[in-house]
Amino acid sequence: MPHMRTILLFGCLSVVSLAAIAAAPVEPTQTTTKTNPDAHQFSTLSQEHIRELFFDAAREGRTDLIGGLIDSGMKPDARDSRGYTALIIAAYNGQAQAVDFLIRQGANPCATDKTGNSSLMGVSFKGETAIAQRLIDAGCDVNARNGAGQTALMMAALFGQTDVVRLLLRHGADLAERDLQGNSALSLARQQGNQQMVALLSEPATGR
Numbered sequence: 743m744p745h746m747r748t749i750l751l752f753g754c755l756s757v758v759s760l761a762a763i764a765a766a767p768v769e770p771t772q773t774t775t776k777t778n779p780d781a782h783q784f785s786t787l788s789q790e791h792i793r794e795l796f797f798d799a800a801r802e803g804r805t806d807l808i809g810g811l812i813d814s815g816m817k818p819d820a821r822d823s824r825g826y827t828a829l830i831i832a833a834y835n836g837q838a839q840a841v842d843f844l845i846r847q848g849a850n851p852c853a854t855d856k857t858g859n860s861s862l863m864g865v866s867f868k869g870e871t872a873i874a875q876r877l878i879d880a881g882c883d884v885n886a887r888n889g890a891g892q893t894a895l896m897m898a899a900l901f902g903q904t905d906v907v908r909l910l911l912r913h914g915a916d917l918a919e920r921d922l923q924g925n926s927a928l929s930l931a932r933q934q935g936n937q938q939m940v941a942l943l944s945e946p947a948t949g950r
Contacts (some may be wrong), residue, residue: 796811800831800844803837808828812847818844825856828844834861836865836873838876857890862878862882863897871906884910894910894915899931902938907942
């Protein structure tokens with residue numbers, strides 16, 4: 743079953759680390775209000791609690807909390823215990839407004855986790871086209887590779903994300919790139935039996 747073998751291999755290399763970003767929903771706390779909190783509202787909280795709130799707020803798209811926590815001293819590019827930035831977490835969870843807000847606050851849109859996965863890679867396999875466009879507009883390299891040599895195009899192709907694939911190709915994604923296992927975006931689509939994706943990746947550039 744080549745489909746299952748490819749999914750399992752790919753998952754072991756990088757997708758598991760990206761998927762972990764979506765874990766653990768925010769637990770209700772007395773600070774999770776919609777009232778645009780000021781920095782002083784966090785003055786009684788421990789630094790550990792502030793950090794937890796920051797990453798949970800990114801996961802939930804709570805720009806009010808994100809802004810208040812940054813005002814209280816939280817760095818926009820701070821990382822959680824697994825190496826994820828708030829922007830990586832927000833992007834993976836489809837929180838477009840939070841992604842845009844964090845970029846405006848100075849967060850690096852192209853930061854990677856411990857295995858080299860970027861926000862653009864995460865949204866590419868999730869199919870978050872609008873966020874992918876925002877990250878590209880912010881200067882993220884569509885041909886960046888993670889530790890396994892995989893690109894955003896490979897991830898989008900593997901998971902059948904046609905709109906993202908078209909977007910990446912329009913912005914110069916390289917079909918010739920291969921990961922450390924020798925896979926290209928086209929070969930991954932073929933392994934999945936995704937004929938629509940194979941056809942798209944095989945079209946001349948003018949036909950996409």
